[in-house]
Amino acid sequence: MSGSSPHPGMSDTAAMMHYDANKRSVLVGYILWFFLGWFAVHRFYAGRTMSGLVMLAVSLVSWALTAVAIGYLGLGLIGLWLLLDLFLIPGMIRSYNREIIASLGR
Structure with missing residues (x-):
């Protein structure tokens, strides 16, 4: 296995x-x-920065707007998003790890 490295000068x-x-x-x-x-930390961890920022913004605005009751709609949306992420996390992590492997092949 020695000698066939994806990066010049980098060993296997x-x-x-x-x-x-x-x-x-x-x-x-x-x-x-x-x-x-609720703060989308799992999305940032999985390399999903843009959706993490959107989720964080919606969450923070919704928490701020709970005083006028409209914020609960946003929190419900975030709750649904979190429920979906329960099933999406393995795929997000697998995708992130594959990107690392692909970057080694460049």
Whole structure:
């Protein structure tokens, strides 16, 4: 296995170490979802920055608007989104890890 490295000057061992240092865990994704899901931390962890920012913004605005009752609509939307993410987290993590592998092949 030596000598066939995706990056010039990077050994297979170094590439594997780079992957291991940067890969994401589904278990950690679920832990973040459970404790910090309202703030989209699990989406940031999975590399979904744009949707994480949207989810965070909707969540913060909704919390602020609960004083006038309209915020509960946004919180309901975030709750539904969190329920969907319960099933999407493994795929998001798998996609992130595949991107790391693909970047090693460039």
